[in-house]
Amino acid sequence: MTQPVSPPRDSTGKLPPVDRLPAFRGLLAHTDVRTLSLLGVLAVLVLIGGVTRPDEFLDTRNLQLVLTQASVIGVVTVGMTFVITSGGIDLSVGAIVALSSVWATTVATQEYGFAGILFTAVLVGVGCGLVNGVLIAYGGMVPFIATLAMLASARGLALQITDGRTQIVGVRGLLDLGERDAYVLGVPPLVIVFAVVTVCGWLILNRTTFGRRTVAVGGNAEAARLAGIDVRRQRLYLYLLSGLCCGIAAFLLIVLSGSGQNTNGNLYELDAIAAAIIGGTLLSGGRGTITGSVLGVLIFTTITNIFALNNLQSDVQQIAKGAIIVAAVLVQRRTASTP
Amino acid sequence: MAPEPPLLSMSGITKSFPGVRALDGVDLDVQAGEVHCLLGQNGAGKSTLIKVLAGAHQPDTGTIRWRGEEVTLRSPIAAMRLGIATIYQELDLVEHLSVAENVHLGHEPTTAGFVVRGKAARASTAQLLKRLGHPEIDPGRLVARLSAAQRQIVSMARALSHDVRLIVMDEPSAALDPDEVDNLFRIVGDLTADGVAVVYISHRLEEIRRIGDRVTVLKDGRAVAGGLPAESTPTRDVVALMTGRSVAYVFPERPASAPEGPPVLEVRGLARDGEFAPLDLRVRPGEIVGLAGLVGSGRSEILETVYGARRPTAGQVLVDGTALRPGSVRAAVRAGLGLAPEERKAQALLMLESVTRNVSVSSLSRFARAGWIDRRAELGAARAATRELSLRPDAPSAPVRTLSGGNQQKAVLARWLLRGCRVLLLDEPTRGVDVGARAELYAVIRRLADEGLAVLLVSSEVPEVLGLADRVLVLREGRVVHTAPARELDEHRVLDLVMEGSPAT
CATH class of the missing domain: 3.40.50.300 (P-loop containing nucleotide triphosphate hydrolases)
Incomplete structure (x- = not known):
């Protein structure tokens, strides 16, 4: 019987290079350039904000606001990063956030209070992710089409539930989470949730078998299958994860707005994809970075904030966002070709 | 040797990539109407050389003369305009286009400059296929429905659809059966009889003996021998030149x-x-x-x-x-069970990932507790497996795509060794x-x-x-x-x- 491996023996007599974990070598060095450039962009934005609106922008309340706004889309982006890393795409995230937020805020659900709302939001998110995952992994549907169908149906269902009305939340304990009294050392609870999701996401992607399999499936699905990885089950789990993130995001949105609306999460899919891509996750799969995605989210949210403070209209914001996406991808292509 | 200048003369070509000197002063002369074979181990610089010739890479230094005149091959189009066509090993056909559309891709016969004349394209394609001895391939058929050998013929038809003076063939026989190879050689013979030069790359020495006129051997980015007679040079000498050893x-x-x-x-x-x-x-x-x-x-x-x-x-x-x-x-x-599949890059390797991660991918759960990977154990075991097979370089974090073919294969074997298959x-x-x-x-x-x-x-x-x-x-x-x-x-x-x-x- 073959032993798995016998101890190393070096015939050349040369000493091998010092043991170092791969992440601390080329890979991280490479990621570092990327991360540093994103941090640079963020620093420039903060500088612009500080110069144009010195009193308002750097105010603690404003920074808390920026981070809070980043939290909702940020949680969605973490899930999206996993899906894109695996070579997939989830166009339904915005619609799932909308459906989860209205389902969790119906009169019937609100009777179960805080826990009922949280439970429902998460469950609806996971449920939608399950449908996406089954269609894609076992139904053989292309992710783009399956999640596009989910986008349409979830939005429709959200409209049907609310009939276009805003569902005000009357659960005190939940609303208190958004109040200043609930801040922990000046940090809003929503931001803490975002931070926890980010850290978990990073650990899962970089330190677990789940993360490794995600990257393998995205890098070469056929090779992953022939290496003995259950590619279909992995895909199912990935869309479940994205749905779970949408459910959490919907809950954050309910806390933030004190209501559930069928128009919630509008165009979140585009924001989340854009943030992941400018962060350095490959749209074709095989490489993903949670750090980059989160920085991407922060960059976009900061821009929105600076524009709002300077009373610029959203049309200008949109143009600026588009330009940044183009610039970021061009810069990345340059850095990728000169390792 | 004829007094007129050679059709192609490359001299002192160097090309460096970050960390690698792929070509280090290579000379190559090709005469019109000859089959010039290029031999060398993987990583010897063959691919880089033919990419320079195809205009896909720009050399750092060195000159290229075409019929005695110095030229710069700025792009594949520039090379094609001179009459240099390249048939790559990984065929570059568009699967969802027809045979005729592929053959005429980029230079479709048109009316008024933009309306494609499909019938004319199919007719000229049929003629080319007939010349290549494969009249049975339907020009209207989708390339996706063709066999590997047929695709190669289509690739060759595409090269011939231009006015070529020099065709570069990168391991054209790798995917062919013996009778297909015979047909290929017949085509090569026809081409050279018309005065077209062929640069032929192959690992198979017996093929080179059959159709080659002269051989240039590359090793470590240098031409260690140029213009050897293909028929009479002893195998032992050729192998010795390629490997620096005299063992087949x-x-x-x-x-x-x-x-x-x-x-x-x-x-x-x-x-x-x-x-x-x-x-x-x-x-x-x-x-x-x-x-x-x-x-x-x-x-x-x-x-x-x-x-x-x-x-x-x-x-x-x-x-x-x-x-x-x-x-x-x-x-x-x-x-x-463990499989080392035929198409290593497409079926076995994660090309963006390191050697370690390619080796450990089938045994992840062995290094994980509750899904959490012990990376030190993973690295140690993967390294032990790759050393067991003397995989070079001994650098577990090196991206697997930078390895030679043989070492990539060892990475696949190490994967199964580690798994205890x-x-x-x-x-x-x-x-x-x-x-x-x-x-x-x-x-x-x-x-x-x-x-x-x-x-x-x-x-x-x-x-x-x-x-x-x-x-x-x-x-x-x-x-x-x-x-x-x-x-x-x-x-x-x-x-x-x-x-x-x-x-x-």
Whole structure:
């Protein structure tokens, strides 16, 4: 019987290079350039904000606001990063956030209070992710089409539930989470949730078998299958994860707005994809970075904030966002070709 | 030598990539109407050289003269305008376009400059295909529906659709059957008779002898010999130039006593409709069983079906007497099977990832507790496995794409070694592996067998099967026509069997 491996023996007599974990070598060095450039962009934005609106922008309340706004889309982006890393795409995230937020805020659900709302939001998110995952992994549907169908149906269902009305939340304990009294050392609870999701996401992607399999499936699905990885089950789990993130995001949105609306999460899919891509996750799969995605989210949210403070209209914001996406991808292509 | 300047003259070409000097002052002269063979191990700089010639890479220094005049090949289009066409090994056809559309891609015959004249394109394509000896390929057919050999013909038709003076062929015979190769050589002969020059790259020395006029040997980015006569230069000299050693293929010795004991892998009546007929075979621990046959004989299909990557229409695969769930790769892997597939890059490797991660991917759960990977253990085990196979460079974090073909294959073998697999299925294990590295790979495979692995080997190179395997099954059109110990067979006998297919006795 073959032993798995016998101890190393070096015939050349040369000493091998010092043991170092791969992440601390080329890979991280490479990621570092990327991360540093994103941090640079963020620093420039903060500088612009500080110069144009010195009193308002750097105010603690404003920074808390920026981070809070980043939290909702940020949680969605973490899930999206996993899906894109695996070579997939989830166009339904915005619609799932909308459906989860209205389902969790119906009169019937609100009777179960805080826990009922949280439970429902998460469950609806996971449920939608399950449908996406089954269609894609076992139904053989292309992710783009399956999640596009989910986008349409979830939005429709959200409209049907609310009939276009805003569902005000009357659960005190939940609303208190958004109040200043609930801040922990000046940090809003929503931001803490975002931070926890980010850290978990990073650990899962970089330190677990789940993360490794995600990257393998995205890098070469056929090779992953022939290496003995259950590619279909992995895909199912990935869309479940994205749905779970949408459910959490919907809950954050309910806390933030004190209501559930069928128009919630509008165009979140585009924001989340854009943030992941400018962060350095490959749209074709095989490489993903949670750090980059989160920085991407922060960059976009900061821009929105600076524009709002300077009373610029959203049309200008949109143009600026588009330009940044183009610039970021061009810069990345340059850095990728000169390792 | 003719007094007129050579058709192509490259001199002092250098090209560096970050960290690598791919070409280090290479000279190459090609005369009109000759077949100039380019030989060299993987990484010797052949691909870089032909990319420079195709205008895909710009050289750092050096001059290129075309019919005596200095030229700069700024882009593939510039090279094509001069009459230089390149047929790459990985064919660059658009699968969802028709044959004619592919042939005329980029220079479609048009009316008023933009309306494509489909009929004219198909007619001229049909003519080209006829000239190439393949009038049966329908110009209107989608390329996705063609066989590998047919695609190669289409690629060649595309090259000929331009007014070519020089065609570069990068291992054109790799995916072809012997009679297809004959046809290829006939085409090459026709071309050179018309005064077209051919730069021919191949690993197969016997081919170079058959059609080559002169040989240039590359080693480590330098031309170590230029313009050797292809027919009369002794093989030993050529191999010595390529490797710096004077050894051709060396096959490891077989163990003195035949392996005994119950088979670890047993295949009973395994079949797939339209691919291969019911097949029985047994492989014992320590034994290497070879499947010999032509392209299309069902070799790869058999291996992939045994591995569960294809669902059989009949029959069973048993490991240690226990039947595996049919059509399940995971069941096969769990039972101890490991596959080194034919298309390494497409089917086995994660090209963006490091060597370590490529090696550990099938054994992740072994290094994980509750899904959490112990990266130190992973690195240590992966490194032990790659050292066991002397994978070079000994750098676990090196991206696997920077490795040579032979070392990439070792990374795949290390994956299964680490997994502790008991049956290795090898599909064309030395494809894209250069001559020098082959012998080492053969030794590795034999050693793994000696340590108790059962090996099922598939190869289109008959000497490889005969040299490496203990027992050989000869396949013809999906059917086993002969089974014998390897030492009782020789290459001619096997070739007779695969061509003639005298019934099994």
